[in-house]
Amino acid sequence: MSKPELASRVDTVILGGFTTTRERAKTPIAATSTDEELAIYQEFIINTLGPQLSEADLTRRDSWIAHLKEGSSDAQISLILLACSGVQRLYFEDYQEGSSQNQVFKKPDCFIFLLEMAKTLSTSNASKFSTPLRYLRHVQAQSHEDNDCGWEQAFRLLALPQLSSYESLDTTRRGNFAGDSTVLPLITTPQSSSVRSISLHQSLAPAAEVQALLRVCKHLDKFEYISPTFEPISGIFARDIMEAVLPHAGTLHHLYMNFSDECKKIGWEDDPQRLYLGTDLAQMTALTHLSIGMQSLTGKFDPAPTDEQDTPPQIEGAPRLIECLPASLVELSIRDCGKAILDQAKELMDTIEKGERFNNLRRIVLVFKAEIVNVRDIRQVMRERTKEGSRCDLWVAFQHREARWASSGRGHTFEGIRAIPSLCSRIFADDLRKDWIDFRGGLAHKLYSKAFGPCSPDHGVDVDERMNRLLLLKPLQKYQLDD
Numbered sequence: 097m098s099k100p101e102l103a104s105r106v107d108t109v110i111l112g113g114f115t116t117t118r119e120r121a122k123t124p125i126a127a128t129s130t131d132e133e134l135a136i137y138q139e140f141i142i143n144t145l146g147p148q149l150s151e152a153d154l155t156r157r158d159s160w161i162a163h164l165k166e167g168s169s170d171a172q173i174s175l176i177l178l179a180c181s182g183v184q185r186l187y188f189e190d191y192q193e194g195s196s197q198n199q200v201f202k203k204p205d206c207f208i209f210l211l212e213m214a215k216t217l218s219t220s221n222a223s224k225f226s227t228p229l230r231y232l233r234h235v236q237a238q239s240h241e242d243n244d245c246g247w248e249q250a251f252r253l254l255a256l257p258q259l260s261s262y263e264s265l266d267t268t269r270r271g272n273f274a275g276d277s278t279v280l281p282l283i284t285t286p287q288s289s290s291v292r293s294i295s296l297h298q299s300l301a302p303a304a305e306v307q308a309l310l311r312v313c314k315h316l317d318k319f320e321y322i323s324p325t326f327e328p329i330s331g332i333f334a335r336d337i338m339e340a341v342l343p344h345a346g347t348l349h350h351l352y353m354n355f356s357d358e359c360k361k362i363g364w365e366d367d368p369q370r371l372y373l374g375t376d377l378a379q380m381t382a383l384t385h386l387s388i389g390m391q392s393l394t395g396k397f398d399p400a401p402t403d404e405q406d407t408p409p410q411i412e413g414a415p416r417l418i419e420c421l422p423a424s425l426v427e428l429s430i431r432d433c434g435k436a437i438l439d440q441a442k443e444l445m446d447t448i449e450k451g452e453r454f455n456n457l458r459r460i461v462l463v464f465k466a467e468i469v470n471v472r473d474i475r476q477v478m479r480e481r482t483k484e485g486s487r488c489d490l491w492v493a494f495q496h497r498e499a500r501w502a503s504s505g506r507g508h509t510f511e512g513i514r515a516i517p518s519l520c521s522r523i524f525a526d527d528l529r530k531d532w533i534d535f536r537g538g539l540a541h542k543l544y545s546k547a548f549g550p551c552s553p554d555h556g557v558d559v560d561e562r563m564n565r566l567l568l569l570k571p572l573q574k575y576q577l578d579d
Contacts, residue, residue, distance in 0.1 A: 098136055103179040110523055111188040114170045114204040128167050137164055137175055144178055144228065145213060153213070160206045170204035177210060178228050185234045187522045190249065211252035218257045232256055236263040236522045247305055254289050254312045261293040265518050267301040289313045295320040297505050297520045300329070303336035310340045318350040322504055322520075329355065330362035334392035335370040342376055350385045354504055357391040357432035358497075368411045371395055377420045384456075386421075387429040390437050393420065398434020398468065410436065417444050423454060429461040432500065434468055438477040445478065448488045459489050466494040503536045 129137065138161050145157060163171035177183065214229040235253050254262060291313050296306065299321060310316065321337055323329050334355060341348055364371050372395035373388075390396060395414030417440040421428065430437065441462060448454050464474075474492060495503070505520040519525055519532040 100179060104181045106180040106183055108185040109177065109180055109183050111173055113189040114173060114207060129164065134165055141178065156209045160209060163206060171206045174206040174210045181228065182231055183229065184231050186232060187236045189523065190237045190239050208248060208252065211249065215252065215255045229256055231258055233258055233260045235259065238521060238523055239266040250309060251312065254291050257290060259291050262291055263295040263297070265297050265520055267296045267299040292316060293318040297322045298324045298518060300324060302331040306332060306336065307340040315347050316344040317347055319348060320352040322354040323356050328360045328362050333361065333364060333370040334373050338373045338376050342379065345380045346382055348380060349382055351383060352387045353389065353392055355389055355392050356504060357389040371411060372414055373420060375415050375420055378422050380422045381424055383422050383424055384426040386425060389432040390430055390434065391432065393417065393430060394437060394440065396436040398436040416440055418447055418453065421454065423456065425454065425457050427459045428457065431463040433462050433464040435473055438474060442478045445490060449486060457488050459491065461491045461493065463493045463495050466496045505532060
């Protein structure tokens with residue numbers, strides 16, 4: 097704070113969890129500041145935010161300064177972000193202490209105030225040089241798996257003028273169900289947002305929150321939703337995601353969904369159609385890349401021998417694959433496949449080869465459960481080879497359960513190598529995250545081309561080696577046990 101010219105050069109800030117209890121002095125992130133340091137901090141906050149604040153904002157500003165004296169990590173973190181005026185990337189853990197069933201948010205007041213001031217000052221007549229977080233473009237908020245993600249923070253972050261991507265890990269509100277928006281911020285009119293990409297990984301968020309978050313965006317280009325692996329899912333299904341992204345039909349190019357088809361779904365029986373996207377997907381006229389599970393796309397169940405056995409083979413009345421896909425698709429990847437998709441995949445390939453529809457589609461990847469399907473099963477239904485010079489390549493992969501588990505991003509500690517809560521984490525596993533993003537959905541022991549003959553993965557890396565690295569079962573030589 098005494099040398100802001102140095103702080104202004106910081107472009108990435110990575111932070112731990114906030115103190116969120118009212119007893120703010122319990123977990124300071126640094127030793128108690130001296131009176132001289134506190135005087136510097138106070139002057140810096142007052143000068144940076146400027147004098148033209150409302151009475152309410154002045155009160156909150158003074159409260160921030162008071163919390164600094166108490167050693168509040170919320171106040172200290174907010175001060176760091178205020179000083180780092182050029183920060184472009186912010187990755188932080190977002191803890192809420194107490195029961196995850198508690199619907200009373202105990203959020204970091206100073207951080208919330210900073211976000212609101214960043215929005216207020218960016219739209220006021222104040223000089224842009226005093227606007228905090230004015231260059232912030234990328235955010236990843238990582239929640240503790242037993243607590244709630246800060247939706248109040250998410251809405252305020254999306255209101256920042258330059259933010260382009262927002263990621264959240266362990267987005268959750270356990271105990272709430274779809275339609276329960278009692279604790280959502282009041283949004284009377286749609287807000288303008290520069291955000292082009294939203295990723296919700298290991299998410300148990302109810303539909304109302306996800307849909308409200310996407311309504312804030314105006315030009316969404318990419319959306320990812322990944323539910324936790326093998327944990328019961330309730331409160332949100334594939335159709336809820338369809339309803340959330342449909343308003344972005346003219347801008348959304350990439351849609352990635354993983355509802356972990358093997359895990360138990362709760363509450364779908366009264367409205368089975370919510371388990372799959374349906375024909376509304378065909379209205380996504382800008383969509384070029386779609387990665388999705390078989391169940392979420394077709395409404396078909398094809399469990400492995402170890403999966404739930406009390407499910408029907410398919411949802412009655414579910415439309416066929418060619419009725420749902422948009423004509424704009426360039427690449428289609430379907431995971432968690434079973435034999436139930438073979439006839440529809442054959443119908444799709446025949447339609448493409450006849451030149452009737454889907455003339456933009458260049459690649460189809462079918463990732464089958466290795467426990468229940470093999471190459472012989474596929475050859476019995478589909479031709480071994482597509483026509484010479486076909487516009488669309490067909491790739492077939494086979495995944496075992498451990499690879500399907502890794503594809504969802506989970507990565508808890510193995511053999512004490514490294515403690516990371518998620519392969520998606522920019523905080524704890526940024527190196528592994530790059531591999532995971534690059535290879536998810538293709539993690540397979542066997543991969544076949546359109547001719548159903550063995551071939552190498554696109555990226556030229558041994559599949560088993562990369563999977564073992566992502567699972568932390570057999571780390572590469574450069575990873576030591578103390579990393």
